[in-house]
Amino acid sequence: MAQQPIEIILAQRLASHLAMPVFLVGADGAMLYYNDAAESIIGMRFDETGMVPMEVWSQAVAWLDQDGEPLGPDASPAVRALQEWRPVHSSLVMRGIDGIERPVTGTSIPLESGQGRPLGVLTLFWESKE
Amino acid sequence: MKVRVWGARGSLAVSGPEYFKYGGNTSCVELRAIDEHLVVLDAGTGLRRLSDSIGDNVSRVDILLTHFHVDHLFGFGFFSVLFRPDVEVHVWGPSTQTMGLRARLNRMLSPPLFPVRVPDLPSRPILHEPPVGTFELPGLEVTADLVSHPGRTFGYRLDDGNGTVCYLPDHEPVLGWEQIPDDPEWVSGTDLAAGVDLLIHDAQYRDDEYPERVGWGHSSTSQVVAFAQLVEARHLLAFHHDPGHDDWELDAMWEKVEVPEDLRLSVAAEGQTHLVGA
Numbered sequence: 001m002a003q004q005p006i007e008i009i010l011a012q013r014l015a016s017h018l019a020m021p022v023f024l025v026g027a028d029g030a031m032l033y034y035n036d037a038a039e040s041i042i043g044m045r046f047d048e049t050g051m052v053p054m055e056v057w058s059q060a061v062a063w064l065d066q067d068g069e070p071l072g073p074d075a076s077p078a079v080r081a082l083q084e085w086r087p088v089h090s091s092l093v094m095r096g097i098d099g100i101e102r103p104v105t106g107t108s109i110p111l112e113s114g115q116g117r118p119l120g121v122l123t124l125f126w127e128s129k130e
Numbered sequence: 131m132k133v134r135v136w137g138a139r140g141s142l143a144v145s146g147p148e149y150f151k152y153g154g155n156t157s158c159v160e161l162r163a164i165d166e167h168l169v170v171l172d173a174g175t176g177l178r179r180l181s182d183s184i185g186d187n188v189s190r191v192d193i194l195l196t197h198f199h200v201d202h203l204f205g206f207g208f209f210s211v212l213f214r215p216d217v218e219v220h221v222w223g224p225s226t227q228t229m230g231l232r233a234r235l236n237r238m239l240s241p242p243l244f245p246v247r248v249p250d251l252p253s254r255p256i257l258h259e260p261p262v263g264t265f266e267l268p269g270l271e272v273t274a275d276l277v278s279h280p281g282r283t284f285g286y287r288l289d290d291g292n293g294t295v296c297y298l299p300d301h302e303p304v305l306g307w308e309q310i311p312d313d314p315e316w317v318s319g320t321d322l323a324a325g326v327d328l329l330i331h332d333a334q335y336r337d338d339e340y341p342e343r344v345g346w347g348h349s350s351t352s353q354v355v356a357f358a359q360l361v362e363a364r365h366l367l368a369f370h371h372d373p374g375h376d377d378w379e380l381d382a383m384w385e386k387v388e389v390p391e392d393l394r395l396s397v398a399a400e401g402q403t404h405l406v407g408a
Contacts, residue, residue, distance in 0.1 A: 003314060003321040005262075006276045012316060013306030114227060114282055115262060 007111060007119050008032065021125040025078045027118045029054030041125055043098030062095040066103070081108035081121045091128060103128035131290045131406045133328060134160040137176020138398035140300070140334050140348070140370035141201050148376035153400030155179065156201040157299045157370060159330060163269035163290035170209075171286065171297045171330075172196055176400065177205030184211060192267050194260070194274075195223030196299055197283040198234055206235075207244050212251045219255040222274075224282040231257045260284055278302045278318035279347035287322045293407020296326040296363070299370050302347045303357050310356040323361040328406045330398070331357065333368035336375075336383050351387045358393055365394040367404065 004012070008024065012033045015022035021038035025031055031052040039045050042061065052060065058073035065071055073079060077088040091105040108123040137143075137155030144154035158176030161169040168184060170177065170193045191211050196202060211217050225231045232248065235257070240247050248255070260274035273287040277298060285298040296319075303318045304310050314320035323329050334348035348370065349357070358366040366389075371380055380397060389395045396402070 001313075001315040003318075004316060006278060006318050009316055009318055010278070010306070016306065113262070114224075114276075115259075117262070 004032070005113065005117075005119055007113055011111065011122055015122075021127070023078060023123040023125070024120060025082060025123070026120040027082075029057075029079065029082060031057045032120065038125065041094060041096060041102055041104060041127060043096030043100055049097075060097050064093040064095065064101065066091065066093065068093065068101075077106040077108040078121045078123045081110050081123075085110050085118070131288070131293050131295065132160075132162045133295060133330075133404045133406060135176075135367075135369075135398050135400055135402045136160060136180045137172075137174045137205070138369055138371055138400060138402075139174075139201070139373060140332070142373040143175045143201070143204070144373045148378070151377040151399060152371055152380055152397065154373075155400060156204065157196075158205060159297065161288060161295065163288075166190065167192070167268040167270075168211075169194065169267065169270065169288065172202040172299060173204070173206040173209065174202050175205045175208075178208040179400075181208065181210035188217060190218045190220070190268060192220045192222065193255075194272070194284075194286050194297075195221065196285065196297070197224060197279065197281055198238070199281070199300070200238070202299070203238055207239050207246060212253045212255065215252040215254070217253055219253040220258060221255045222258045222260045224276075224284055225259050226282060231259055260286075273322060275319070275322050277322070278305050280345070283347075285319055285322045287326065290407065293327045294325075295328045295330065295406055296323040297330045298323065299330065299332055300347050301332045302345070302349055304349065304353045305345065310353055310360055312360070314360055317357070317360065319357070320361050323357070323363060326361065326363050328365045328367060328404055329358055329361070329363035330367045330369050332370045334370050334372045339372075351383055355387060355389055355393070355395070359390060363393065365396065365404070367396050367398050369398045371398070 015035045022035045024033040063071040063075045077090045081088040089107045095101045106125045111119040137158040139156045155176035156174030157172040158174045159171040166189045168191045264273045271289045274284045277285040279300045287296045332349045333354040335350040337350045340350040
């Protein structure tokens with residue numbers, strides 16, 4: 001496996017030390033990393049999934065609106081940030097790998113290298129409290 | 131490919147009899163794949179001594195700067211080739227989002243810090259921001275990538291078709307980890323250094339010093355050995371010695387380091403020459 005860009009490595013290191021859930025998605029849409037706090041939203045430990053290609057990830061989790069109506073994988077703030085290349089903030093319901101639905105609020109920020117190369121998207125999630 | 135060390139000290143040049151064995155000049159390494167083409171890795175104070183050894187046959191010089199900390203730049207204005215209009219000089223180094231390479235060099239080479247400005251140098255050096263990726267120099271393929279060190283810092287891999295050298299003089303790959311992990315995908319510098327014949331790598335601290343200096347951008351002795359093992363380097367050249375470590379201290383700290391049988395270890399010293407791929 002080729003080395004990740006230094007910016008992604010440093011973002012992954014930061015995420016690993018944070019208490020709030022963080023996802024790190026690569027420029028190709030693959031789920032590169034999620035931290036310990038994010039495991040409770042996704043419903044599976046990162047050690048068990050490892051890096052997940054975009055097409056597998058989009059089947060593994062599901063997104064629903066606040067009324068429980070299914071949305072496509074493109075509704076995820078990370079996918080939107082990647083496609084539109086701008087920050088995206090949204091509140092949705094995520095059905096994790098464990099099948100449990102959790103209301104979440106997420107902010108996704110595109111990451112760009114100093115030379116203007118798209119690197120991926122960093123997403124911070126909060127589990128929404130009713 | 132011939133590699134010669136002209137400065138192996140980090141952070142600050144030092145002098146005195148206690149630095150006789152390893153030398154006191156800061157980061158500067160000469161690399162030659164062909165006689166007429168000189169590659170200079172960083173422009174620390176060692177560059178002034180290198181000036182004295184350059185023959186008249188050199189027609190092109192490429193200076194590859196890793197970053198702009200002064201210990202990697204202070205020799206630049208004392209490099210005699212810059213005052214020779216008959217030599218083609220190229221300077222490669224990182225810019226930032228707000229300041230280009232020329233502006234960054236001008237900041238160092240202009241009054242009041244230095245009497246001569248870059249535009250006034252007779253060699254009229256040609257400035258380049260290296261791509262993150264591979265580019266060609268005469269007789270060499272060079273790969274550049276950004277590495278873990280405060281500020282934009284490049285590492286370089288140089289390949290002449292017979293051997294490979296990786297230059298990571300300021301590098302903290304362990305940052306954020308407890309120790310160097312087993313997975314090269316998540317460790318800075320691993321693509322540059324993979325399977326390299328000669329790894330010139332930061333080894334500034336003793337292991338007991340590192341915990342007080344996390345995030346300063348440097349490595350300890352056991353960390354650099356672990357990194358060399360991870361990338362399966364053949365020969366590790368420990369580099370960027372702390373100015374507080376004199377000859378006796380350097381000898382003592384490296385005597386204690388356990389090195390695996392398949393890794394050759396050298397501690398960089400001024401004047402040392404290594405032939406790679408010969």
